[in-house]
Amino acid sequence: MGLDDRKLAVLRAIVEDYVATQEPVGSKALVERHQLGVSPATVRNDMAVLEEEGYIRQPHTSAGRVPTDRGYRLFVDRLSRVKPLSPAERRAIERFLVGAVDLDDVVHRTVRLLAQLTRQVAVVQYPSLARSSVRHLELVPISTTRLMLVMIADTGRVEQRLVELPAPIPVEDVTDLRRLVNEKLVGSRLSETPPLVQALVEESVPHLRPAMTTLSTVLLETLIERHEERIALAGTANLTRGGLLDFQGSLRPILEALEEEVVMLKLIGEAEPTTTRVLIGDENEIDNLRAASVVSTGYGPGSTSLGGLGVLGPTRMDYPGTIATVRAVARYVGELLAQN
Amino acid sequence: MGLDDRKLAVLRAIVEDYVATQEPVGSKALVERHQLGVSPATVRNDMAVLEEEGYIRQPHTSAGRVPTDRGYRLFVDRLSRVKPLSPAERRAIERFLVGAVDLDDVVHRTVRLLAQLTRQVAVVQYPSLARSSVRHLELVPISTTRLMLVMIADTGRVEQRLVELPAPIPVEDVTDLRRLVNEKLVGSRLSETPPLVQALVEESVPHLRPAMTTLSTVLLETLIERHEERIALAGTANLTRGGLLDFQGSLRPILEALEEEVVMLKLIGEAEPTTTRVLIGDENEIDNLRAASVVSTGYGPGSTSLGGLGVLGPTRMDYPGTIATVRAVARYVGELLAQN
DNA sequence: GACTGGCACTCGTTACAGTCGAGTGCCAGC
DNA sequence: GCTGGCACTCGACTGTAACGAGTGCCAGTC
Numbered sequence: 001m002g003l004d005d006r007k008l009a010v011l012r013a014i015v016e017d018y019v020a021t022q023e024p025v026g027s028k029a030l031v032e033r034h035q036l037g038v039s040p041a042t043v044r045n046d047m048a049v050l051e052e053e054g055y056i057r058q059p060h061t062s063a064g065r066v067p068t069d070r071g072y073r074l075f076v077d078r079l080s081r082v083k084p085l086s087p088a089e090r091r092a093i094e095r096f097l098v099g100a101v102d103l104d105d106v107v108h109r110t111v112r113l114l115a116q117l118t119r120q121v122a123v124v125q126y127p128s129l130a131r132s133s134v135r136h137l138e139l140v141p142i143s144t145t146r147l148m149l150v151m152i153a154d155t156g157r158v159e160q161r162l163v164e165l166p167a168p169i170p171v172e173d174v175t176d177l178r179r180l181v182n183e184k185l186v187g188s189r190l191s192e193t194p195p196l197v198q199a200l201v202e203e204s205v206p207h208l209r210p211a212m213t214t215l216s217t218v219l220l221e222t223l224i225e226r227h228e229e230r231i232a233l234a235g236t237a238n239l240t241r242g243g244l245l246d247f248q249g250s251l252r253p254i255l256e257a258l259e260e261e262v263v264m265l266k267l268i269g270e271a272e273p274t275t276t277r278v279l280i281g282d283e284n285e286i287d288n289l290r291a292a293s294v295v296s297t298g299y300g301p302g303s304t305s306l307g308g309l310g311v312l313g314p315t316r317m318d319y320p321g322t323i324a325t326v327r328a329v330a331r332y333v334g335e336l337l338a339q340n
Numbered sequence: 341m342g343l344d345d346r347k348l349a350v351l352r353a354i355v356e357d358y359v360a361t362q363e364p365v366g367s368k369a370l371v372e373r374h375q376l377g378v379s380p381a382t383v384r385n386d387m388a389v390l391e392e393e394g395y396i397r398q399p400h401t402s403a404g405r406v407p408t409d410r411g412y413r414l415f416v417d418r419l420s421r422v423k424p425l426s427p428a429e430r431r432a433i434e435r436f437l438v439g440a441v442d443l444d445d446v447v448h449r450t451v452r453l454l455a456q457l458t459r460q461v462a463v464v465q466y467p468s469l470a471r472s473s474v475r476h477l478e479l480v481p482i483s484t485t486r487l488m489l490v491m492i493a494d495t496g497r498v499e500q501r502l503v504e505l506p507a508p509i510p511v512e513d514v515t516d517l518r519r520l521v522n523e524k525l526v527g528s529r530l531s532e533t534p535p536l537v538q539a540l541v542e543e544s545v546p547h548l549r550p551a552m553t554t555l556s557t558v559l560l561e562t563l564i565e566r567h568e569e570r571i572a573l574a575g576t577a578n579l580t581r582g583g584l585l586d587f588q589g590s591l592r593p594i595l596e597a598l599e600e601e602v603v604m605l606k607l608i609g610e611a612e613p614t615t616t617r618v619l620i621g622d623e624n625e626i627d628n629l630r631a632a633s634v635v636s637t638g639y640g641p642g643s644t645s646l647g648g649l650g651v652l653g654p655t656r657m658d659y660p661g662t663i664a665t666v667r668a669v670a671r672y673v674g675e676l677l678a679q680n
Numbered sequence: 681g682a683c684t685g686g687c688a689c690t691c692g693t694t695a696c697a698g699t700c701g702a703g704t705g706c707c708a709g710c
Numbered sequence: 711g712c713t714g715g716c717a718c719t720c721g722a723c724t725g726t727a728a729c730g731a732g733t734g735c736c737a738g739t740c
Contacts, residue, residue, distance in 0.1 A: 024732090026731065026732050026733085027732075027733080028731085028732075029731095029732095038683070038684085039683070039684050039685075040684090040685095040732095041683075041684055041685070041686090041734095041735095042682085042683055042684070044732090044733065044734075045682095045683090045734090047733090048733090048734075058732090058733085059692095060690090060691065060692065061689095061690050061691055061692085061732085061733075062689090062690050062691045062692065062730090062731065062732050062733065063691085063692075063731080063732070063733090064731080064732065064733095065732095101501060101502070102500060102501050102502055135480070135482070135488075136480045136488070138478050138480065138490065140475070140476045140478065140492055142475070148475075148476070148492055148496075148498075150478065150490055150492070150498060152480055152488055152490070152500070156500075156502070158488075158490060158498060158500045160442060160492070160496075160498045161441060161442050162441070162442055162496070234599060235599075236576065236595050236598075236599065237591075237592055237595035237596040237599065239595070240590065240591050240592040240595065250580065251577075251580050251591065252577055252580040255576050255577035255579070255580065256577040258576075259574060259575075259576065259577065364703090366702065366703050366704085367703075367704080368702085368703075369702095369703095378712070378713085379712070379713050379714075380703095380713095380714095381705095381706095381712075381713055381714070381715090382711085382712055382713070384703085384704065384705075384706095385705090385711095385712090387704090388704090388705075398703090398704085399721095400719095400720065400721065401703085401704075401718095401719055401720055401721085402701090402702065402703055402704065402718090402719050402720045402721065403702080403703070403704090403720085403721075404702080404703065404704095405703095
């Protein structure tokens, strides 16, 4: 593993040039474009070592070198600084997010902004319900046997679900039910509600019990277990930049993966605001994304995470710039949501 | 324009073969695969006429013929019957849609189903708010100067928006506001609410007036003007089927168009349940979609339309099958929503 | 011992020529 | 009006050759 400083500089130069030109880079071009202070022959020797160690490879014998996933990894970990954003970019972020009127709007603006700034596919998770708490529960009678249950979370998320009651109940009972569930659940984290919901049923007076039982089932089922997590996507057209060279010629697996919300959630939903995760090519556990890289982080007030966001692009991407942008956007969104 | 029956039969055969094989079809292959009862030479003469009239064309001099947009148009209008769905498909539709728990779920299932059955990109518009009526309005106090306004439409759609009040108001006033807006607006179509909202302000008692004014602004602005329309997408990965031959080599414009909700809405949002619209290639007003075809219709109970749905694919698509599927899915969804 | 210039070698790219064959248009004949 | 026959076109494919970017290796220099 004896990689001296110059070899690392060579690797850095190769990554930078390849990302910029999208073409295998040779020893001669390298010494011309960078001040390495040595001859092409020396660079060739260094390249041979780098190749042996698995950081770069040749697409074919008489071609220049291309970074491997491992090479990008080394570059990201040790050879690059996070690029500070340009003032123009900072302004773009602020301008874009100011004026959002509700949560949906914030999420949509964010994902579009991220796609535009990074020129990649952007993914933003809605604030996770599990980490939100209940602000209010509303029960709206639709008919004597049907209620619409609406839950408003402190993050601004609103979820609704139809409840089919086992028997007709009078309006006064709906009022009672509403009061009871609100007294019990408002303010508590959704991840902590199951025992509370259970208690609600046990404590309820006999004539409300059937309705409360049904209601609690729906509460548990829908609001906590089922589609509690949602995501927004933007910038899929960016996948076609750089011709078909990226993604080894086929967008299919990428597009398929992007449509699977579960997959995407797993990909970006676990990060914390303080860390930025970079997954490069092969490091990805999802087979369909073996030709892609993902940069993700969490957002939220302070260091608590409400959800994740990130971008997906070719392994040949501008990591320093992308990482900087993802972080910046996450921070702004976190602050914005903290104000609500 | 003297196209006799045989020439039309030839055109039909060309369209069918080309759709199936994706390769230019020649006179010899045509007589082999279809019982036209004439020789290749005769077919060639017919082809020459069809080409002159602009229904087919040759990619290059020594190749077979390919239908033009105009050819597909004639095929759709006069040469094809809507294919009845297979029992398996009918069952798939029913199985897929049964068990949907709320509107979001219905829409998501529908769009995925449509993408799967047609193997194209599917687009489903959420039930249009403009054509829905108000079932209930809820006001939830967030703080003394902030309310969360939640509107529930008869289609099951729920919209929310934060209201910043000009001055703090007591909880009793919120109750009054809630009662007033509900009395006035419940049951009316959203497209008819603006005068009613106006009246609400004018009729309100002095001490409620400031709050009511703000509230009415939000009501008009958000629920009626702004993002009143939403769509769901699925099956973008299907764009990559058939290699890059479809869409003249670049998915970019298509993907860009798909991300523009406004564009998509215009495309599918105007149809009525009784008619099915087919836009072929050039007929499309959106430049980005000149290489694609769109099959769309409306859905809703009876012949009133709640929204549109459709699929987008290459001009080289199985029109009879696609049309049948789009119609069938629209009918099922319409019925499903009518039951709510 | 590390770097360098030089050189032979590899191999993908491009250009060009030639062959093949699917498919056509046209025409004389039935 | 249809058909068989025939000459023609032109893209697809194959083979050959020249080109050149880029390499690995080695002997020479500091």
